[in-house]
Amino acid sequence: MIQRIQTLYLSVSAVLLVLLFVLPFAEIAKDGVVYIFNFKGILLEGTVIPTGITILVLAFFLIVLQVIAIANFKKRLFQIRLVKYSIAGLLVLFGLFFFIAYYTFSGAQISFKISHTFPVIAIIINYLAIRAIGKDEALIRSIDRIR
Numbered sequence: 001m002i003q004r005i006q007t008l009y010l011s012v013s014a015v016l017l018v019l020l021f022v023l024p025f026a027e028i029a030k031d032g033v034v035y036i037f038n039f040k041g042i043l044l045e046g047t048v049i050p051t052g053i054t055i056l057v058l059a060f061f062l063i064v065l066q067v068i069a070i071a072n073f074k075k076r077l078f079q080i081r082l083v084k085y086s087i088a089g090l091l092v093l094f095g096l097f098f099f100i101a102y103y104t105f106s107g108a109q110i111s112f113k114i115s116h117t118f119p120v121i122a123i124i125i126n127y128l129a130i131r132a133i134g135k136d137e138a139l140i141r142s143i144d145r146i147r
Contacts, residue, residue, distance in 0.1 A: 004073065004132070004136065005132045006073075006079075006129040006132040006133045006136065007070055007073065009125050009126070009128050009129035009132065010066050010069055010070045010083070010125075010126070010129050011066075011070065012125055013066055013086075013122040013125045013126055013129070014063055014066040014067060014070075016118040016119075016121055016122045016125075017059055017062055017063045017066065017118070017119075017122060018063060019115060019118060020039055020055075020059050020115055020118055021039050021059065023038070023113060023114070023115035024036050024037060024038040024113055024115065025037045025038055025039075025097055025101070025112065025113060025115055025116050026097075026101050026110050026111060026112045026113055026116060027110075027111045027113070028042065028101060028104075028105055028108050028109070028110050028111075029108060029109040029110075029111070030105050030107070030108035030109075035049065035105075037052075037100070037101055038052070039052055039055055039056050039059065040052050040056070041053075041100075042100070042104055049104070050100065050104050052100065054096060055093065055096055055097075055100070058089060058092065058093050058096065059093060061089065062086055062089045062090060062093065065082055065085060065086045065089065066086060068082060069082040069083050069086065069129075076133050076136060076137045076140070077137065079133055080130055080133050080134065080137075083126050083129055083130050083133070084130070086122075086126055087123050087126050087127070090119040090120075090122050090123045090126070091119075091123065093119045094119040094120060094123075097112075097116055097119075
């Protein structure tokens with residue numbers, strides 16, 4: 001399990017998703033007031049304005065999905081299916097960042113942070129994991145064919 005490259009890819013993807021709970025996504029400036037956008041929602045001096053419960057639930061669900069995919073290393077086709085669902089969820093998460101930031105404040109200056117790109121990086125890493133799992137499956141099938 002640990003020696004496979006796809007496990008490393010999925011682990012890095014899970015770590016990126018965990019970092020979403022630590023780092024802010026963006027700073028929103030409107031009328032001289034700076035709001036912080038993180039997993040809790042949009043904050044102004046500790047007060048949550050719109051809640052970010054959908055981002056919280058989706059990110060937690062995606063982390064669990066990554067861990068389940070890592071644990072199912074013997075069921076490669078099921079693992080590929082889980083990673084594909086994870087990619088779809090990451091696309092939704094990335095879209096939610098934009099939707100919440102731009103829908104809440106119209107005409108505000110939004111400064112996205114590096115953590116905003118973590119879902120995109122995780123999508124790329126998950127794609128690499130799918131390719132590695134596919135190569136592993138092809139190798140197993142070719143060995144079975146030789147016997």
